[in-house]
Each structure stands twice: as structure tokens, then as C-alpha cells.
Amino acid sequence: MYDLLVVGAGPYGLSIASHAAAAGLGLRVLGRPMASWRDHMPRGMFLKSEPWASSLSDPGGRLRLETYCAGRGVAARHGEPIPVEMFASYGLWFARNAVPDVDERMAVHVRGCPGGFEVLTDDGEVLRARTVALAVGVMPFVELPAALNGLGPERVSHSSRHADLSRFRGGDVTVIGGGQAALETAALLAEQGTRTRVLARAAGLSWNDVPPAWERPWWRSARAPHSGLGCGWRNWFYAERPGLFHRLPEPTRVRITAGALGPAGAWWVRDRVDRAVELMPGHEVTSAHRSGIGVRLETVDRDGRRARLETGHVIAATGFRARRERLGLLDDELRASLVALSDGAPAIGRGFESSVPGLFMAGLITASAYGPAMRFVHGAGFTADTLVRGVRRRLRTGPGGGRIPAPGGNLRQGEGLRQGSDLGHGTGR
Template identity: 35%
Template sequence: MTASVRSNDCEVAVVGAGPFGLGVATALRAAGVDVLAFGSPMGFWRENMPRGMRLRSPWRATFIGNPNGPLSLDSYASGQRVQLREPLLRQDFVDYGMWVQAQAIPDLDTRMVSRVERTNAGFRLILADGDAVRAGRVIVAMGLKNQELVPAAFSGLPSELVSHTSAHTGFEAFAGKHVAVVGRGQSACESAVLLRKAGADVELVCRGDIHWLGAPSSRRGRNVLGAAEELLASPSRVGPFPLSWLIEAPGLVHGLPAAALRWVNARGLRAGASGWLLPDFGGIKVKAGRVIVGASASNSGIDLRFENGSTAYDHVLLATGYRIDISKLGLFAPDFLDAIACHDGSPILSAGLESNIPGLHFVGASAVASFGPLMRFTAATPYAARAVTRFIRAARHKGQNARRSTLRLGEASAPAGTKPR
């Protein structure tokens, strides 16, 4: 990690040092843009994901900023002589991200940004230690920080009884405990596996059946279809075939009518779990088709109430995903937040991932509502980096042309023998 090194003015400030923040900052720096990047490198991955977790994304869709070249996962593995295997361990991806940061953004300022304010010349960033930085543009790349979705039935209950998966980096504390995992996606199923390996008695509680991705089927017709889908799968494998190929092109998704874009997001991000988890799923009881109507603390722990009864647990782990709401990022004062055009908490973004506030950009999870499901995965880091860099370079060029035109007008209108000032 790099300690805070400077605080001054910059052309662009990047808030966040995860895959999207590092990818965009690297591309901008390569384009000659004066960039300052802030945040803890790979912070969310290190502090909000459990040890032993593996990435759902395939190797060919796992990278930061560029699938090829000196900062690719392949270059890291060969250059550092590390043995990696697919599916990639969370810790291996964290190590890769830290390596990218050290190579591309060695002057990363690890202080946290606590507030972003508008100024006449752009923006003012207030850092956690009270220092301030002025920037012409700000790129928010904070990922899923503070975006946890907690169902209303669990609001107000203490963390000793109920917690979100993002609150844990390991499950050793649950050894010997009776734990209910709520959800049926990748996070739910993998958390259940890791809990069981840690010695917990695990039950998976979900509304519907688990949708296993890439898992073999007992039905012959389904086997043939599954093999065809595997053969024709898009590089990132986000969403079902053939929709997955549209999802691979965020620029095209961005151009869809609003209703179609919402459908693509709902279909592309529906709950599913990797089939490679199945061999470790033995011993985990699945309560599918159960609707939770309430939860309450009891002498023995926590009671989950269903439509047809209740069950007592020592702890409930919520693998209920995330819901984007930029107000929860804590970056913006209420009046600034009110000025940002949003739909259901997500900023409405232009082709350059810019909000309606000139110079304020959002990348990563905050851009899903405008650019589609790929923005939830590292496979979208190259697109975000290219789109933002292209937009900023075009804005630079436009500004330079405007200044030249102003200068020419001044020269033409100046009296003979004088110089425009």
C-alpha cells in the first residue's frame, strides 16, 4: 500500500481503488491526463469478501483495465511466477489487483474521500484527515460500498443475530452454530459451502430453486442445450445465451430504450450459482420455496417466521445482494445529491459515464442502470476505462479549440500595434 503522498490540484480525481478505479486511473494516466487516485487498494475485496471465495468470472474475463498487455492477469501470473487455477481464489485476485496498483498507480493516496463538493471551477474533495484537493473532474469508483440490501424483516435486529455476507472475511466464528443463509445466488451458495467447511450447521433458505450455472442436467435435452450454450458462451458469461453477447457491449446496452434496459439488467443479473460449487454442497439443507414473513430475537437466538411455521437459528446470514443508491456512498451533501439526476438511486449517465453534473462520472456498479449487467464485473473495466478516457480527451480538445477561437477573435478585434491580453 502507498501512504498519502500529496494533496494539490489535479485535472481528474478518481475516488476508489478497486478494479474500476485502478483501471480508469491507469488509462487516463497513459493518455497524459493529470490524475490523483484515492482509496484503499482492492479495499472492498479485502475487507468485505470471505477467505476461500472463488471468482465466478472465467479466467478470460478476469482482468483490470485490459485483458492483454503488461497489466493482464496472464502477465501477472507469468511475471510473478505464481501458480493460479480457475476458478480464481479471491486472495489471488486481490494480490493481482495490488500488483496492478503498484505497477500503474504507485502514488495512490490511500486516504479516504469523505465528501465531494461542487465549486465554480469543478470540485473540491474533502479527505478523511481534513485535507482538501481541487479537481476539474471526479470519477466515482466506489463499487458496492454501503450498498447492501437488507430485507425489511431484518431491520433493527442486532448484528450478533443477523448480518450481511459483506460483513465477513471469514466464517470461523460460526463453528458449531446453526446458521440460516438467506438467498439462492452465488454469494448464498458459496457462503453456505464456506460456512459448512468452517464447522457450521447450515440451511439455505430461498424463495425458489437454485439456478445452477454450467451444471450437468439429468435430462438429455437439457444436456444438449447446456453443451450448446457452453460452446457459444460469451467471454464473460454474464447472463444467458444469446443475451450474454449483447451484455458484452455496454455501449449498445446504453442505447436501448429504458424499458428494454431494465429487462436486460433483470435478466442478466438474476440469481444463479456456479455449478462447480455442487460437489461441496453435500450436507447443506436447502429450504426452497420458503417465504420469510418475519424475524425476531429469542432466548435461543433468532426465529425466522415463514408462511407455515417458524425455525430457530443461532444466526442468519443475508446473501440478499445489493441495491444501488448513491446517497449511501456518503460522498454528497443533500443539496448536491438532489441535483444529480437518478432513477431508483442510480445515476443517469451519458455515453462518457458522466452524470448530468458536468465533470462528475460514475463507473462500476453505479453504472449498471445505464450500461447493463457487465458493469458489475471486472470484465467491464476496459470499456469503462476507454469510454471515460475518450470522453475526457474529447472534452480537452473541445476546450483547446474554444480557447484558440477566443484568441483568434481577440487578435482580429485588437487595434493595430496592440496585443490581446
Template identity: 40%
Template structure:
């Protein structure tokens, strides 16, 4: 089968790209498992982003959260729980990609005039353009000191949908960002005995909501609807075309300041009873008596039943197993990130990357749902000029 554009992925970025491309009249085929990564997130998890920034494809219009509520009669909680966000995403999918093909893609190769995709059942699809919106699942950062330990003893926060399996067990959670902090809170609420270990000497809490309320009608002057970055900087990183033109050193500093490990303030009370080791890191963890004996770099030790590391994600497009080695090598990269130009197009003509892989070129907003607004429009301007 030949098609003009294949969108590979059916999460927020894939669905948003499909919506905008089809509105512009492009011939699009969508491959992916709708909202798969989000469906696998822990029960009880809540999105950190504000209402506007949780909208897929547009924060005003027929696909926004407000339109979803009006169409379904539902009233979502604020902040939005992940299960309600999944329902919203599936509603978007039904409207923009009801024909989504859920078969997995085994391999993508370059071919004359574009790309050849081989599906799980052997069918091949040829496309002039390929839009990779395959999410961050393969990019989970796994610390080297845990590499030899069994999955029964150590795991990444992204590997758990139901934390109740740890009820009555001692669990060490490594990390000071949202995923680690919220996992610790959910573990406590599920009946486990969590302990947090954080490399920094303090936890950082996001104050955006409070400052929004304090500033009132003036808040939009310093906070963009994308809800990424602190006061003032939020407006800069909300314009990816501007970000891309800044000197590399400036871009790196802006990115670090905008997405440093931090937690939503609504987690403070939920973590009140969770022990926290600050300015501390795990030096060594070894199997012991069915659990783990853990040594810290401050000389302390503990015994736990399981260790969960909330150490985030590190983009490396080579970990997209469907991309052939030759295709990966042909893409100009920096530290695993593709270097992208207008339309989020890589150095391989017709190959586009959306979501976190676009963050090196277009900034930290590409790591969040609100980045779908820019990415899809920029893509469409190049694909359907």
C-alpha cells in the first residue's frame, strides 16, 4: 500500500498531527496503540499540567478539554487524573483517527521516494513522509548501578500501573522529580512503606498555580498557556521557533531551568509521612534475603523489598527498535536527539520527529502535551504547503 504520510504513534502527538494534517487535506495513515503509554501509568496518578496545557492539539477549538466536557456532559477533576485524561485522549482518537491501525511496526527502512514500513504480520506500507510520534517509553533512564539486578528487585516508575502490589512492603524510591515524588505518595496510599532518596539537599515545589492566582488577570503576561517553565521564561520556551534560533548555550540553560526536577505542590501533604533522605544517593544495592541491601554515599544503609527509580527519560532515537540501523545512522544527531529543522524534519528528507525527540531543537515544551499545539501546525505547514 502506498500513502502520502504515515503517522507512527497514537498518543497526544500522533493524534494531534493526524488532526491537523487531515484538516489540511493530507492523505494520512495512522499506526499505533491509542494512548498506550498513558494507559499504563499508575492508577491514581494526576497530571501536573494545568487545564489549558492538558489539551491535545489545541486549547481552544473542537478538540479541547472544554469541548470534550460539552460533548460528553462529563466534568473532569482539576488537576486532571490520568484515567480521565486517557478517556479524553480516546475521545480525540475517535474523532480524528477512527481508522487507526493497531498493528505494530517491526521495521522502517528508507526506500525510493520515501520509506518502507514492515508491519507485524509482514504487510508492507510505503510512505512519502514518516512522522515518528512514538513516545518516550523506550527512553526510560536506568542507572548503571542497577543494571545487573532483577526486575523483581528494581524497576522504573514507568513500569507500574498498579502500585497496590507493594502493600506491606518496604520500597525505596530514588529521585526528586514529579514521577518519583508522586510514586512515593501513591505507594504510601496503597499501603506500602516507601522512603525517598534525593540527590539534592532540598525538594523543589512548583509555585505556578499560586503565582497565577496572585497575579490574576496579569498572569498571562508572564505565564504562557503551555505551562512550561517558570515566570517569564515560560513565555520564551512557549515559542519554539524563537527557541530554535537562540545560541546553543542559551537554549541549554533555558531548558535546564524550565524542566528541573520538581514536584507539584499538591503532593506536599501527601508526602508528610514519607521518610526522605536529602543530599544522598545510592552507592550500591545488592540482593539480600529476598530483598535489597542498600548503601548510600553518606555511609548510611537500609534494607528494602524493592527499589523504584524515578530517574526520568533520556532520548536516544536508536532505542526506537522499529527504525533500521541504517536509517538511524543517516539522521544527524546530538546525544541521541535528532537535529530538526522547519516542520520538525530531520536530516533525512521526509522523516519527522514529534514529542521529546524534538526537545533538543525546539525546546522543553516538546516534552509536554501542550507541545502538540506547535508541533502539529509546524509539521502541517511543511507537509501541506
């Protein structure tokens, strides 16, 4: 029986594994390294986060993004975005050097057992561990507007489903959303010859400013310090003090997480959008239907005026919503045992441990507990160190520290929902 089984091999899973290995824990990591970054983002995208805020975490800090880039003759400079392809390659390099024994099979089902957990892999093997860390990224939490349901993937898709946009070349695509995923996807579509429009609920699009110079007068730094989530004291608090954020009252944490760092495009994509993309802010889709060319959208603007438009395909860049019921990887009884917050996310306690003793969580699913940094790669460092300390504390207390649910019977191949296990879009973007 392993001390810790990490489900997911994205930035959070690999960082946790690196810290766990250094702590001497009996460890197994399941998942294809950096799968979301490799399989769910089209070529030509860039990280929105600064290079210095986009490193995975190893205890010695030797395997940082700038180290990888320097070894390939590339400077990772402040204010210069890093291509997603380079970041994905960096993650693979990190895995080879910090977590060389990643098991690329997928975990498809997790349930409690006496003394710990049983995890079923996609080829039918059952692995047992005293503790489990779910670092499943964002893909289980894809959010599509209800108005788009039922049209099928040939007409409607989520922005995270596209590693290649070339299928839309020469066509007509409507992108829904006002954040970076929507705006960068629209720019890439337009640049390949696709007629592209962006439809967003907000009255106007928001754009991040060009970041101030790294070295600047002390008084400017004092007024608005740099942080892994942008300049300003509020962002600094979210980025650098997740432990203090966790001490805030639950309603406050949930409210802040829902509204902080709202949809906005990076400064370096603005010109690309303005010159090539039709922009329709202040519009909301009320219904969608199949049509001769693809989809007919019914919309309403902020003044109540209704309109109709025809498009070949709709890409919904509408984000992710981390809710307990979307953790289909978990056995029904185990999932039902999770205490949920008012926004539907699992309650996460000290050391990133859920309300089920021995079941730990990382990444987007923990944002309502530890703050907006958990939506970005920058949060992986705090998470990895804190979570591994929590695992060691749980291992010391043993089963007597809290009974882990142990439903009767054994796992059978094929039980439960098959779910991917990696972190990708949404972190560092």
C-alpha cells in the first residue's frame, strides 16, 4: 500500500509528487504528464502569467521555468509571454527530472477501503494507498451555458476541447466569452482565415495593462507590488498568502473567489482581436437551435433588444466550475461524503485535506478554500509544500485520526465514470 497516490500529472500533480518524493513518501503518480497543455490548447497560444510566476515546484527550486528556457537558449523575461508549447515541454522536462516514474495510465475510479483508498486504473489494475491527492485540473469542470445544451459537438464545443483550430479555416465561428481563452481563440481563428465574432455578456471587454517594469522606483513598488497574479496589494495577498486567505470566513472566501480576477484579455492579444474580430459585447444567448449552416443563436442585449444570428459553429470559452458532483472519478458514497461549500465546491481544510480523512485535493477545486491563486500555476508551490505536510500529518495519525469510508465489496473494472486527470487550461492563463 502506497503512502500517497497522486491522481493527475499536470503542474499541481507533478509539484506535489516532487515534494512527496523528497519527503521520502511511498509514492505513485497516475496520469499523462501535462496532458491538458499538450492536448487541449491550439498551437500559437501563450501563457498569460509572467514567466517568473509559471514554474512548477520542487523543494530545492532547481527546476524553474527560466532554468529550462536558459538551457535552450531562450530568455524568460518579465513582460514577454511564453508559448504554451514551450511550457508543456518544460513540464515534461520537470517530470523527467523530479518525478521520473510517472505511471501514464489514467485513474478511472476511487473508493474508500479499510486503512485508505483503492484506485482503479484504465487497464483494470487496483492500486491501494493510505492517502490520495486529486490533482485533476480543470477538464472535469467544463462549464457550458444551458442555452447551448443538446446541439452536439459538431455544432457547439468548449474552448478547452481544441488542440487544433484548422478544421474551422474558411468557416464562420462565434466565440462566447470575454476572457483570455475567448479572445486568444478568436484571434487565432481570425488569423487563419475564419470569419470570427466574439459575443460577451459584459457591456465592454476588459484588457490587462502592460505590466510595469520589474525594476522601478521603490515608491511605485510600495504602492503596487508585483505578484504572481499581477500588480497590487490585493493580488499580492491572493498570490502570496493563501494560508491567510483560508482563515477568512467561508462566505467571504466564496464571494472573493467568484469575483476576483474576472474575465480579461492580455495586453498582447488586444491589437490582434481589434483588427480582425467582430466584437459583440453586451449580448447574451437566450436560446440556440440547429440551422442549415450550423447554429442559429437568439440573443438579447442589455437594453432588452432581441436579435438572431447564424453561425457555423459556437465555441464556448465560458470557463470551468469546480463542483463536488463533477468529481465523477469518485465512488458515489465517497463523493457524497464530501462536505460542500455554498458554491458547490468541496470544503477543503488544513493541509488541503477534504472532509474525508486522507483524501486531499489540489488546483482549481480548492480555489474557494485557498483563493484565486489556485486557478493558476503560481499556486502549485504553496499547494505542494502544504499538502505534503498535511499528508505526513495524516500518516502519523493513522486510521485512528479519522475513519476513512470503506464501502463493502471490491472494485470491478468499469465501475464509475471515466475522467481525465491533469491540470491545464485555466491555470496560468
